Amino acid sequence: MSFLLTCPHCGSRPVDEFRYQGEVTRRPGPVATLRELTDYVYFRDNVAGVQREWWYHRTGCKTWFVAERDTRTNEVLRTLIPAPTGVATPQ
């Protein structure tokens, strides 16, 4: 694994500068059934294809961003700092 990632701040950098945080998931609201909770905490789609995932530029600017990566080829199609979803409690 030696692909390059484009940090939205710092530009193209080797992947070992980053921390990987896994797929972008959907958090259930503060009240969740056990199934919803288990889905969210433990289950991942693990697609063979383009995946949206969290990355953190640990040895660089320390920014969290989202990358769209093809898990079959490690081609990173796009990186972006997502707009915050806001602080309102999801219902």
Added chain:
Amino acid sequence: MRLRSQPAERIDRNHPITFTYAGEEHTGFAGDTIGSALYAAGRRVFSRSFKYHRPRGLLCCSGHCPNCMMTVDGVPNVRVCVEPLRPDVDVRDQNVRGSADRDLLGVVDKIGGPFTPVGFYYRTMIRPRRAWPLYEKVLRNLAGLGRVDEKANGHGPYVTVHRRVDVLVIGGGPAGRAAAEAAEGKVLLVDDRAAYDASYEVLSPATALAIYEGGLVPVAAGNTLHRIRAGRIVVATGALEQPLLFPGNDLVGVMLPDAVRRMVDEWALQPGERAVLVGEAAVDLKLQLARAGVEIVAVSLRPESLSAHGRRGRLASIDLDGERIDCDLLVVSGGLQPAYSLLAQAGARIDYEPRRGIFVPTELPAGVEVVGAAAGDIEQVPAPAVLDGRGDKCFVCICEDVTTKDVKRALREGFDSIELAKRYTTVTMGPCQGKLCQLASTRLLAHETDTDESAIGTTTARPPWRPIELGLLAGPHHEPAKLTPLHQRHEALGAEVIWTGAWRRAFHYGDPAAEVRAVHESLGVIDVSTLGKVIVEGPGAAELLDRLYPNRFSDLKTGRIRYGVLTSDGGRIMDDGTVARLDDELFYVTTTSTGSEGVVEWFEWWNAIWGYDVEIVNVTGALAAMNLAGPLAREALAPLTDAPLDNESFRYLDAKEIAVAGVPCLALRIGFVGELGYELHCPATDAGSLWDALVTAGATPFGLEAQRVLRLEKGHVIVGQDTDSESNLLSARMGWTIKDDKPDYVGKPAVPHLEVREKLVGFTSDVLPPEGAQIVRDGRIAGRVTSSRLSERVGGAIGLAWVDPDCAEEGSVISIRVDGTLRPATVTLAPFYDPEGALLRS
């Protein structure tokens, strides 16, 4: 013996260099390789082959084949034909009993027996089973190439260098140089031959080992591994001269054209006296050979049959199309094959082209180009797959001593695909990595199965392109350590220093029990600079913390401190620490010593989602911290500060900015160790003078061991030691930190679903169980000890343990397995020492 001066020779006859071979002194010249100097000194046999221990001599003089591998300054498997000669180098034979000239194991070639057939190790030595250890010992002794001399340090230290260029050209032949010349931006050319001047940067002698994703090319140059990132990669690796398949094709004196060319032109060596030239490229050598005084006794462009015969492993005569010719040099060329391995690794397709009898790269991956002979820019008529002839063994693979007979046998046994034949016969798996046998084995298989080469295909090309020392991959040995600003103080005090994560910490200063007593009875000070320290500031700070922790901080008064445990959204305990409110919008958060980076990243991640108007700053390294603790803490601190310290002005869980001994401090009145205490956080640069002032005021330095005893007496949990990735707040009996009336926080969705399968409790016992000891109930394991110490204060062993919930009652008796026997222990829920916390508040 040298020829007279050659027009373009590389040796400098005015600079003799002495070295030793097998303990004897020899002399070569600057510009020699070890191999050329040895040849000049009369050496013809350079090694013994892997399996049959046949004598082998210089074949390619290009570093491609296995024939000249020797042990150089203790480093095995050095190809001496390309290894520059250096003064006093110590060169030795390897893989022999005796010497390369007289190798006792050469008998294997004659008797054959169990060693001869391919795959013998899969079937010969399996019976009787009992004897396997013996076989193994014998085989291990015979197998392998060279021996690593653990004491030798011929290689020196290894270095890794990271570089980034616009264009990387691999190969310095005409095509490579032209590509480098034409390229724009930062251009680097990697060449495995000697350096030269150019308008672009040249890295040489150096070898590109692979092409990885993202344009990463590791390049070996001596003891340095360059990890080069290139926007564009131009592969100009040229072509590899291929041998011919005929009986006796491995005899000493059989050479490839390039070897002869280098010997004459570069090193002024005479490659033989009577030469036979076979194949187009060999015939091209007439000039060189004439210059070298070699008599050319026969020439054949395309022979029908050929076999070579040796005397003691050295070429003596050949049969060429039915004619017996005496000769001591046979130059053979099976044509060229593009050196495509790097491209194949990078994902290029490799197709067979029957017209020229070569594999060519097609469909290159993005960012990778190929030029020159490597691209297939070669004109030739394919040589026959295998020549007729009788006599000696006919080798397909000289690295692994695989003969045409072996490949045919494998075919008969059904191993008819190239990948199967490779694994069974080990063809292409030796040190040349297929450079001299990939094409030959594919063509032989095609020939034998009457199919065409494209149906057979090639074996998978894998890095590295040439064998390299493991040290080069490992790189320099780094052991990063974090030191607190007080580290020198601890060392001066004779502290025993231990690792805790990446930190180096004072474990104790000689007598941990005395350190515990000092804290209980008078005054101690411990360096806690390793604590994670984080500033959370901004209009959204209070709300952010409310959402990160199950506990609540929005109602924390300015100047007050509250304990906080972080959980994941699955409800598992992650870290803990204190949160002090310094102002309306300013919080000072501490984390565990190993948790600071993770906690900061965790905070930032959640805030990337939520978007609170908050700054999160990790100040762990900028600030030092020390905890002054003991009944005399207030008295000792008073003369050092103007701030009022009485229990009304500076209460338990107060946070105040005060000056101590002239050092600006954030003083937190907290008590991990259970006595009246002040945790003083100050700029790292002031740590030494503050520490000195506290010690002068009578504080006894105490280390981690004393702290562990003291905190255990208080029943204080260490996250990561007493908890693990399964622990939740309810099972750890920290449910009181959950403020579930908050609308949402990380971990809230899990709270209704938290299970309490076991509980964390304290215990007392007469014997000290080791940490990790099992708790046994009705013959089954029902828990474990996470912390245990002997406590003078409590008078016996104390500890923390996970137990069945129905045993988690005050006074429950549990059994702990200690040294194989079950020992009773009594569950205690309250702290062992000062259960009311009166001392903390005093």
